[in-house]
Amino acid sequence: MSSLKHGFRCLRDFRARTTATQQPRSSAYITPTINPKTRRQFTTTTCRRDRQLGELRQAIERDPESSEALIPYVRPLPLSPSYFSRHIEFNDSFVVVQDLARKYGRLPTLPPGKAERVAWKTKEQYRLLVGEAVKTRDYASCIALVKRLHQIHPDLMPAEVLEGIRPFKRDINIYLNTAKPIPVDKFGRSHGVGRRKSSTARAWLVEGTGEVLINGKTLKDAFGRVYDRESALWGLKTMDRMDKYNVWALVEGGGTTGQAEALAMAVAKALAVHEPGLKTPLRKAGCLTRDPRKVERKKPGHLKARKMPAWVKR
DSSP: OHHHHHHHHHHHHHHHHHHHTSHHHHHHHTSOOSOTTOOOOOOOHHHHHHHHHHHHHHHHHHOTTSGGGSOSOOOOOOSSTTTTSSOHHHHHHHHHHHHHHHHHTTSOBOOTTTSOOOOBOOHHHHHHHHTOOOOHHHHHHHHHHHHHHHTBOGGGOOHHHHHHHGGGBOSSOGGGOOOOOOOOOTTSOEEEEEEETTEEEEEEEEESSOOEEETTBOHHHHOOSHHHHHHHTHHHHHTTOTTTEEEEEEEESSOHHHHHHHHHHHHHHHHHHHOGGGHHHHHHTTSSSOOOOOOOOOOTTSSSSSOOOOOOOO
16 A cells, blocks of 8 residues: 555655646647647558568569569468367367357257257277367267257258368267077078187077987087076076077087077077077077176286285285
8 A cells, every 4th residue: 555655645746846847848748739740650561461461462563474573571470270279180179160059059950859860979989089188078069069050940950060070070970780590491490699608609590399410419418507507598498488499509619608698699699590580589688688797807017806915014
């Protein structure tokens, strides 16, 4: 406060001194005069550059091929206004999407369930494509605008909107994929493949009396544990088809548990080919769902996957 008071006092003293003692002189310098010779002019490089550009324009108009038409100074300008940012391509695309949403945001849209299903790129896929570490929050905001633009009615969809949202679409639309039908061959056999851990099983099903051959062995010889025998034919047992089909299977890799559960999946797939109406019950029973669990790898410094050695103070 003391400094402010001192400043105000100085201003008051200066104003009083100026009005009292220097009244004639202040009017000559502060108030505008009528003398045309008295004027203030500020010279900057911008004016000089504008003058050079004007002279260059006149030289080009006189003779475009003359030596005076050579450009005296050229400053390289980046093509993108986001050149000096961290995410050039993403920022450009985001700005385009924002402009499109602002311009066409009032167009009629389709109901959420009527719009065409499109597979959009995930954040990781977009990062890998453009080579930029795009933040999750920014990409979520951008993809929300993209989805909003995608819901515009197809009859009113502008071409620039399609071009603006194209970088965010995946090259392959997974929603257009159709399951490949597995037919029953001329011998009446249906084929199914199942996997579990590192085991793979291939099974062929044909109408019969319930005989089972696994790698040329009977079910009892192939699996010694009762649990594995029941697990291998779980699909037939739950659907009450144990005595209606013969099974011939080839299994490889892994142990008995992995082979038995892989065979159960293969048998269920083959059964769904013979009787498509059983596909839903088999899926509810868990026979058609691939189990992704695997043995966790051992880590360095650990005794096993997660077990650590006993800590000793000394």
